[in-house]
Amino acid sequence: MLRYFVKRVLTLVPILLVVAFLVFWLMGQTGDPARTMAGETATEEQLEMMREELGLNTPIAVRFGRWLSDAVLRGDFGESLYGKDCWQEFALRFPHTLKLAIASILLTVVIAVPFGIISAVKQNSWVDTLLSSTAMLGLSMPTFWMGMLLIVLFSVQLGWLPSGGDDGSIYSLLMPMFCSAVNNAALVTRMTRSSMVDQIRADYLRTARAKGVSEKKVILKHALKNALIPIITTIGTQLSFLIGGTTVIETVFSWPGVGSYTVASIRSNDFMPATCNVVLISILTAVILLVVDMLYAFVDPRIKARYKRG
Amino acid sequence: MKKLVAVALLMAMVFILCACGAPEQKNTENIKLSVEEGARYAEWVYSATPGDLESADPYGSTTARTEWLTNMTFDKLIAYNEETGEMEPELATKWESNEAKDEWTFYLRNDVYFHNGDHLTAEDVKFTYLHTANLGDKMNVVRTFAAGTYAESVEVIDEYTVKFVLKQPRPDFPMYMDMKVYSKNAIETLGQAEGGVIGTGPYFFDKANTVSGQIYTVSRNENYWRGTENYKTKHIGFKVYGDWNGVIAALQSGDIDFTTMQSAHYRTVKSDPNLTIDEKVGCTSYYMGYNYTSTNADMNDPEVRIAIAQCINKDDMVAIAWEGLAVKSDNFCAPTGLGYSADVKSVQYNPEQGAATLKEKGITSLTIIYTSGAPAVAAEVIQASLKQAGIDVTLRLVDTTNWASFKAAREGYDLFVDYGSYRGALLYNFNRFIHRDGANNYTGFASDEYETLQNNVSAQRNWDDMLKEFKVLQQWVADNVPLFPLAYTNTLLGRNINVGGGYLGSSNNGCNWSTIYKLVK
Numbered sequence: 020m021l022r023y024f025v026k027r028v029l030t031l032v033p034i035l036l037v038v039a040f041l042v043f044w045l046m047g048q049t050g051d052p053a054r055t056m057a058g059e060t061a062t063e064e065q066l067e068m069m070r071e072e073l074g075l076n077t078p079i080a081v082r083f084g085r086w087l088s089d090a091v092l093r094g095d096f097g098e099s100l101y102g103k104d105c106w107q108e109f110a111l112r113f114p115h116t117l118k119l120a121i122a123s124i125l126l127t128v129v130i131a132v133p134f135g136i137i138s139a140v141k142q143n144s145w146v147d148t149l150l151s152s153t154a155m156l157g158l159s160m161p162t163f164w165m166g167m168l169l170i171v172l173f174s175v176q177l178g179w180l181p182s183g184g185d186d187g188s189i190y191s192l193l194m195p196m197f198c199s200a201v202n203n204a205a206l207v208t209r210m211t212r213s214s215m216v217d218q219i220r221a222d223y224l225r226t227a228r229a230k231g232v233s234e235k236k237v238i239l240k241h242a243l244k245n246a247l248i249p250i251i252t253t254i255g256t257q258l259s260f261l262i263g264g265t266t267v268i269e270t271v272f273s274w275p276g277v278g279s280y281t282v283a284s285i286r287s288n289d290f291m292p293a294t295c296n297v298v299l300i301s302i303l304t305a306v307i308l309l310v311v312d313m314l315y316a317f318v319d320p321r322i323k324a325r326y327k328r329g
Numbered sequence: 330m331k332k333l334v335a336v337a338l339l340m341a342m343v344f345i346l347c348a349c350g351a352p353e354q355k356n357t358e359n360i361k362l363s364v365e366e367g368a369r370y371a372e373w374v375y376s377a378t379p380g381d382l383e384s385a386d387p388y389g390s391t392t393a394r395t396e397w398l399t400n401m402t403f404d405k406l407i408a409y410n411e412e413t414g415e416m417e418p419e420l421a422t423k424w425e426s427n428e429a430k431d432e433w434t435f436y437l438r439n440d441v442y443f444h445n446g447d448h449l450t451a452e453d454v455k456f457t458y459l460h461t462a463n464l465g466d467k468m469n470v471v472r473t474f475a476a477g478t479y480a481e482s483v484e485v486i487d488e489y490t491v492k493f494v495l496k497q498p499r500p501d502f503p504m505y506m507d508m509k510v511y512s513k514n515a516i517e518t519l520g521q522a523e524g525g526v527i528g529t530g531p532y533f534f535d536k537a538n539t540v541s542g543q544i545y546t547v548s549r550n551e552n553y554w555r556g557t558e559n560y561k562t563k564h565i566g567f568k569v570y571g572d573w574n575g576v577i578a579a580l581q582s583g584d585i586d587f588t589t590m591q592s593a594h595y596r597t598v599k600s601d602p603n604l605t606i607d608e609k610v611g612c613t614s615y616y617m618g619y620n621y622t623s624t625n626a627d628m629n630d631p632e633v634r635i636a637i638a639q640c641i642n643k644d645d646m647v648a649i650a651w652e653g654l655a656v657k658s659d660n661f662c663a664p665t666g667l668g669y670s671a672d673v674k675s676v677q678y679n680p681e682q683g684a685a686t687l688k689e690k691g692i693t694s695l696t697i698i699y700t701s702g703a704p705a706v707a708a709e710v711i712q713a714s715l716k717q718a719g720i721d722v723t724l725r726l727v728d729t730t731n732w733a734s735f736k737a738a739r740e741g742y743d744l745f746v747d748y749g750s751y752r753g754a755l756l757y758n759f760n761r762f763i764h765r766d767g768a769n770n771y772t773g774f775a776s777d778e779y780e781t782l783q784n785n786v787s788a789q790r791n792w793d794d795m796l797k798e799f800k801v802l803q804q805w806v807a808d809n810v811p812l813f814p815l816a817y818t819n820t821l822l823g824r825n826i827n828v829g830g831g832y833l834g835s836s837n838n839g840c841n842w843s844t845i846y847k848l849v850k
Contacts, residue, residue, distance in 0.1 A: 054733045062768045101383045174582035182582040183575050270571035275542040279571050288730055
């Protein structure tokens with residue numbers, strides 16, 4: 020298990036390096052930061068001076084090398100065009116993103132897993148149809164549109180909830196959490212249902228029932244445990260996506276997280292914070308996916324045995 | 330099964346209809362208040378911006394957010410009054426020049442203190458001028474302002490008198506001196522980041538109530554040299570929103586009290602009984618630029634430029650692109666700009682003549698580039714106008730992040746729609762857009778005749794003669810259309826009915842919210 024873990028971590032290093040270089044290079048292709056910073060009245064001479072000061076005239080490989088060595092050796096991820104420390108800004112925003120991601124994924128699990136199980140158990144009944152239709156509705160409704168409707172209803176008309184931002188209260192969390200959970204729950208419900216349906220038909224469950232095991236135990240202990248791997252994979256992927264900063268939700272609800280900050284940075288050609296955010300999120304995503312892989316071993320003894328074999 | 334689907338659809342429709350209905354519940358809470366009936370001034374008033382504050386240093390960024398904030402936290406040496414077109418005293422009580430107009434002396438108030446307690450002196454004015462002119466590090470390109478290179482030397486005559494000795498005579502030098510003044514001591518002791526936010530204005534940048542990415546705040550300067558009587562609000566907070574839709578929703582929900590806004594939201598705000606809108610003719614100039622290196626149409630031929638301009642229906646454009654919240658412009662100089670002449674008339678709408686000329690010149694197709702929003706709609710109107718003249722126009726949307734570079738490359742397009750803020754000294758805007766070395770001359774236009782005329786303006790030794798020559802230049806630009814002015818958009822302020830005060834400028838950058846207040850029960 021440990022060997023597998025170390026092997027996976029070592030595999031991540033070149034992947035993250037490639038990701039970091041691609042992000043660094045691509046961000047550098049989007050517009051001219053010097054022009055953004057100097058404003059519309061800057062002369063070409065001033066722009067050239069600004070490019071020199073920002074190091075934009077240095078070859079990309081050299082710039083990337085410097086940035087990487089500063090980031091790895093000194094934890095210095097660079098500065099925004101306006102002199103803000105990228106790491107500090109990330110650290111300031113990440114807790115908001117994490118809060119939203121965790122709240123959203125918890126709500127997703129609370130809604131989706133029971134719905135998926137019920138749907139599978141009551142397969143082809145009216146309950147199944149209702150839950151599947153609801154899931155389909157949640158999946159097909161664009162997040163930004165639902166977000167705007169929620170704001171219009173609960174903030175503008177009813178005045179119950181703040182229209183945006185994170186004031187630290189549960190009220191400001193409710194709409195973005197619900198909005199992102201609805202979309203994710205729809206996916207997880209469908210995945211749970213499909214996975215459970217496969218298990219419910221399996222021979223070992225028929226045997227369990229024949230041996231007189233209660234239906235509740237058959238479903239929750241035997242079927243669910245074996246159906247969990249695709250569900251965990253989906254939830255893990257959703258979580259990494261959420262931690263990446265759900266840019267649309269954060270923008271619609273003005274949530275001060277990493278996603279909205281990254282979008283704002285890209286819009287203003289401020290590519291250093293955008294690069295920093297994307298690279299750090301890539302690392303986090305890789306770690307989450309690694310943790311998800313490790314979790315497989317706890318729910319499936321076959322995988323655990325495979326890890327042991329090496 | 331069918332019933333269930335119907336129920337699900339019904340639920341979804343109820344949700345949507347609830348969201349789209351009239352805002353009844355909130356309206357009952359809000360009635361217009363007055364001080365006479367016992368209302369008091371709120372300690373906090375909130376506004377919002379679609380994006381975070383870049384810098385609280387007046388020379389740290391060129392964005393409207395930085396301007397709004399520093400218009401409240403800094404005073405200027407002297408200030409331009411948009412209504413009168415005159416420079417007015419602010420930190421300097423008076424100013425004068427020698428006969429040759431190459432030495433300008435400013436006399437400062439003696440009762441002004443910075444937010445950190447430093448006393449304003451002539452040394453601060455000298456320091457600010459030289460500091461902003463010094464291209465020493467990356468931030469200084471932003472800090473540089475146009476007049477930074479005009480002075481040969483700056484002399485401190487006494488504690489409250491400072492003299493600028495210019496490299497050449499400049500009768501319009503005061504027009505450049507709407508300079509926000511730093512505290513020399515603050516910057517030297519605290520550094521640029523800390524000291525660069527300390528001004529003398531009626532409000533100070535309140536770091537304790539500022540959270541990056543969420544809110545930035547200014548709080549009242551209780552020792553302001555003008556007193557605090559006109560500044561009713563203790564704290565003005567600017568909440569950070571993701572986009573303009575979020576800002577407007579916040580205004581409607583009461584999360585914020587006022588905001589500048591775009592014409593696209595005019596009807597939404599206007600229809601809300603809790604809100605009201607202030608409008609002002611703005612100085613944001615929309616214009617059509619020609620690509621002078623186009624191989625598709627010879628834009629160096631004035632007849633081609635004039636013919637294209639003649640085909641464009643500006644009335645339609647104002648009605649469609651800005652929903653009537655703009656005025657069509659006949660003069661590249663804004664009505665609020667220095668030296669504006671209402672007598673100047675640009676090329677008038679004459680589609681028949683325009684079409685005939687374009688046919689004669691063999692022009693059958695053009696490509697126009699633009700960014701999203703109002704420029705996109707303006708470009709569509711140009712397309713429709715030119716289509717009537719038999720010209721096939723291809724529209725090409727360019728992302729804002731690449732816009733400046735794309736224009737500057739001058740490839741793959743013949744025309745573009747753009748806008749800029751028309752503010753500042755007499756020749757500043759004309760030169761930056763039209764002069765061959767102008768910072769915003771993306772078109773590639775170069776004309777000896779233009780440069781001769783602008784030199785005539787600069788060569789004058791008194792202000793009235795400069796204005797006279799500037800009028801000649803304005804008419805030349807209108808006749809020769811190096812670029813074609815389309816419209817000046819109105820600046821709009823959406824506010825709660827119980828919010829008053831503040832100054833709505835002709836552009837977002839020119840607004841000043843120092844005197845904003847809100848009445849509460």
